[in-house]
Amino acid sequence: MSHSRQIHLARRPRGIPVREDFAVVEVPLGDAAEGEVLVQGLVMSVDPYMRPRLDADQALETPLIGGGIGRIVQSRHRAYAVGDLVRHGSGFQERFCSDGRGLTKLSPDPELPLTVYMHALGGTGLTAYGGLLETGALKEGEQVFVSTAAGAVGSVAAQIAKIKQCYVVGSTGSDEKAAWLRDEVGLDAVINYKAEPLAESLAAATPRGIDVYFENVGGAHLDAALPRMNVRGRVPVCGTISSYNGSPQAVYGIFNLIYKRVRMEGFVATDFAPLNGAFMRDMTGWLKDGRVKYQETVLEGFERAPEGLIGLFEGRNTGKMLIRVAD
């Protein structure tokens, strides 16, 4: 009998999670039974949307709900061979047996690193693609604002908007991230919301208003964007990270929706499953020809998953935060 490790929620966090809210637990692990495979985790994803779950949906003392990429290391399941790569939704486990439920075979493009399948070519990318093009109904040449534009979802959304010939303004929380967005990604204007007055800077950066605000933050960001919205503007609501660690920030400008006939609409990536084929085709092309750039922060070691999740709320990630479990 070998062993595996799991990341458990040990207690419910108060505000930003701390290391003691989580536990790394060693568990026994048998061989794959008939009809099963044994999966070795390779890469795992930590994402802001995991935070609200910790208050309710996530059970204590079970593996954190989550997804990753793994490799089949034993197979007694006829659909899988040793060496196959899979996406899985089996939570934060180093190795685990599976009857195949929640596994999807992955055939990565050999010219791209495997990790991009955890962000630009994964749920992160599909979230940006569907949120911007379907929920946001983006049209070529529109005026776009993306909050947390250097983040995993934001950076993809901002670059898709640039590919669609839009004027794109992004907000971010450090000069280093701002420089990347301006110099590498080529956004039309970038606001460091920790160093500048957000509302004033956004007004100055959007002389032609905003047609689509891709919302990742909530609170003061939403209040800065609402008065700038153009008639029939759209606010696809991807996330409100400002509300995830306790008391949400207030929003005061909802009345701006009325005369401008602005539409705000929430969405989740699973809504966009019908778009997945077009998304994978488009995004693979954009990554290979360099039109979509990305940054990754990869923490080495399964046991660092809690540190990675906590770091998201402290701005410690540059681009997508990932945990490397094994090579």
Added chain:
Amino acid sequence: MSHSRQIHLARRPRGIPVREDFAVVEVPLGDAAEGEVLVQGLVMSVDPYMRPRLDADQALETPLIGGGIGRIVQSRHRAYAVGDLVRHGSGFQERFCSDGRGLTKLSPDPELPLTVYMHALGGTGLTAYGGLLETGALKEGEQVFVSTAAGAVGSVAAQIAKIKQCYVVGSTGSDEKAAWLRDEVGLDAVINYKAEPLAESLAAATPRGIDVYFENVGGAHLDAALPRMNVRGRVPVCGTISSYNGSPQAVYGIFNLIYKRVRMEGFVATDFAPLNGAFMRDMTGWLKDGRVKYQETVLEGFERAPEGLIGLFEGRNTGKMLIRVAD
């Protein structure tokens, strides 16, 4: 040379308007010139949406922007005869000459009082009809919440929802209005938000959640409704009266839009011009067969228009607030 009177904005209000913010001004009035008519005002409408205008769009020392119904008393315009009734958008004037711009002939149903053409069969009614059925995309049998459900727009929206076989909850600010909604209008549940804890009462009154929240208030009302929204729920945003007199109320629950994929969308009545034929047909029928009930508060006398507008924000109206200028 005879005289007319106008209501002017004398200064910009701070918070709820007071009588001194307005002036009743006597002006000289000549006869209708060639190509003109002279219109005698009969009834005028005061509406909550007039308040935000007073901060900016409304010029000082000119007639308040607004609409009413009048009668042609002189005509040198071939499209109009003396005695014709017209809707006009000529602002708060007792009598005035017009070259016909902004006038629309009105042929009221003889079985209905003229005043209903200023509310249920006017912009108020079209706002409720279009906001609920088009922006709100109401389907038969859905779960509906209407705020300020005894108000001019709210009471029409709530009754259209009942006609569409929906379960309808309304909020209002007095026991008297609550009794009217429960006993006369027949809503399924009524909340007096000044006497009850709004969020708790709304949760108890909506065991099957909310598919459509017809938003007239903002602030705490929106925060009470958002956690109750069902998946793919809609929030047509008609008004946010809580924000009209200065500091808007905070909203904290925008994150509820995300997982439920809720759509919030602003609208104005002019968006619904293409619906006007269907609306007039439907609403005339509903009024004549008693399926849409209404209440009016009619102040007698042109000079009482400021009192009427101010009264809207103090809850002094029961149903639609109107000013009778002449019979």
